[in-house]
Amino acid sequence: MVLNYIWIGFFIIAFAVATVKMLFLGDLEIFTTMMNGTFESAKTAFEISLGLTGVLSMWLGIMKIGERGGLINTMSRFVYPLFSRLFPDIPKGHPASGSMFMNFSANMLGLDNAATPLGLKAMKELQELNTDKTRASNPMIMFLVINTSGLTLIPISIMVYRAQLGAANPSDVFLPILIATFCSTLIGILSVCIYQRIRIWDKVILSTFGGLSILIVGLLFLVKSLPEATVSHYSSAISNFLLFSIIIGFIASGIRKKINVYDAFIEGAKEGFHTAVTVIPYLVAILVSIGVFRASGAMNFVVDSIGLLFQALGFNTEFVPALPTAFMKPLSGSGARGMMVDAMTNYGADSFVGRLSCLFQGASDTTFYILALYFGSVGVKQTRYAVGCGLLADAAGIIAAIMLCYLFFYQG
Numbered sequence: 095m096v097l098n099y100i101w102i103g104f105f106i107i108a109f110a111v112a113t114v115k116m117l118f119l120g121d122l123e124i125f126t127t128m129m130n131g132t133f134e135s136a137k138t139a140f141e142i143s144l145g146l147t148g149v150l151s152m153w154l155g156i157m158k159i160g161e162r163g164g165l166i167n168t169m170s171r172f173v174y175p176l177f178s179r180l181f182p183d184i185p186k187g188h189p190a191s192g193s194m195f196m197n198f199s200a201n202m203l204g205l206d207n208a209a210t211p212l213g214l215k216a217m218k219e220l221q222e223l224n225t226d227k228t229r230a231s232n233p234m235i236m237f238l239v240i241n242t243s244g245l246t247l248i249p250i251s252i253m254v255y256r257a258q259l260g261a262a263n264p265s266d267v268f269l270p271i272l273i274a275t276f277c278s279t280l281i282g283i284l285s286v287c288i289y290q291r292i293r294i295w296d297k298v299i300l301s302t303f304g305g306l307s308i309l310i311v312g313l314l315f316l317v318k319s320l321p322e323a324t325v326s327h328y329s330s331a332i333s334n335f336l337l338f339s340i341i342i343g344f345i346a347s348g349i350r351k352k353i354n355v356y357d358a359f360i361e362g363a364k365e366g367f368h369t370a371v372t373v374i375p376y377l378v379a380i381l382v383s384i385g386v387f388r389a390s391g392a393m394n395f396v397v398d399s400i401g402l403l404f405q406a407l408g409f410n411t412e413f414v415p416a417l418p419t420a421f422m423k424p425l426s427g428s429g430a431r432g433m434m435v436d437a438m439t440n441y442g443a444d445s446f447v448g449r450l451s452c453l454f455q456g457a458s459d460t461t462f463y464i465l466a467l468y469f470g471s472v473g474v475k476q477t478r479y480a481v482g483c484g485l486l487a488d489a490a491g492i493i494a495a496i497m498l499c500y501l502f503f504y505q506g
Contacts, residue, residue, distance in 0.1 A: 100481070139380075149211055163348035198245070202245055211366060217472050218369070221234075243275070243459065259439065282483055286479075400414060423488070461485060
């Protein structure tokens with residue numbers, strides 16, 4: 095229901111802004127631009143789904159091997175102490191726990207292509223536990239909010255873009271991104287815990303997040319000990335080594351159980367193809383509405399208004415030019431990536447705006463895209479408070495990114 099209102103709202107606001115621009119500013123091409131945007135967005139949605147087909151087929155095939163080989167159940171037992179607190183409605187040993195663990199691991203390593211099919215696999219398994227197939231369950235909401243918060247330990251793609259655009263030290267955004275995305279995830283989880291009345295002060299939850307904090311500090315010391323020019327290289331190599339090790343581990347578990355790993359892979363790959371086809375209409379719907387909103391100029395109007403507001407209040411407004419990346423990130427990953435590159439191109443990769451755009455890109459994930467994709471893949475229409483908690487996590491990431499950028503990079 096929330097996505098329904100948001101979807102309609104995008105079109106209404108876009109139409110209102112475009113009408114004003116045509117009648118009062120003489121922009122006679124605005125509706126042509128918007129219609130072209132709808133066609134382009136629909137094409138992009140289909141291309142994304144088409145691109146997902148191969149990746150989904152591969153990863154769901156690998157997951158099927160791990161499931162039959164018993165490795166997924168092993169992972170479920172490993173994460174059960176924490177998951178039993180955050181996801182109390184999931185039975186002990188259910189394969190959804192293992193799939194979610196794999197999804198979170200891929201996200202933390204910055205491996206988006208691997209994380210998406212694993213997340214869709216987890217949603218399918220969570221839907222099997224759902225008593226109302228059209229209404230989001232509590233575990234689904236917690237899972238999606240953690241995903242939308244974008245917890246990432248190694249922002250590989252951002253560092254690569256910075257290197258390509260001439261940054262003197264492409265990895266200098268690593269530390270602030272790590273802190274910002276941790277803040278986003280923490281606020282997201284806390285908000286869902288409050289809604290679902292989960293005991294936040296449980297010793298397992300506290301020790302887990304305390305351990306993550308120690309891990310972050312340890313990573314910071316590790317990064318400081320490495321030569322600056324090689325941080326990005328080592329991060330990429332380690333991430334992909336771990337990912338391929340997981341694939342080999344799954345195959346080895348299948349061999350140990352003496353299953354036909356090839357047949358298991360084919361069975362899982364077929365599920366991936368079906369899932370990719372299922373999500374096409376949902377992606378078309380959300381990306382077309384976002385494309386219209388962006389093409390109308392409504393996004394620029396919002397950013398300019400915020401700049402005037404903060405200027406009137408006497409605040410430093412150097413962060414304002416980077417806001418399009420922040421506002422676009424919950425709507426479109428590719429759109430936010432384009433705005434990040436545009437900011438670095440126009441202002442410089444090592445400028446305050448360029449770095450802040452990178453922090454925005456890494457601080458959270460594409461909330462509406464993830465909700466549309468994941469819920470759409472299992473036919474859930476009533477998202478309940480998932481959107482609100484996801485956007486709250488995004489807001490926490492944006493605020494943290496601004497504060498950290500001023501702390502780390504502001505020279506004024």
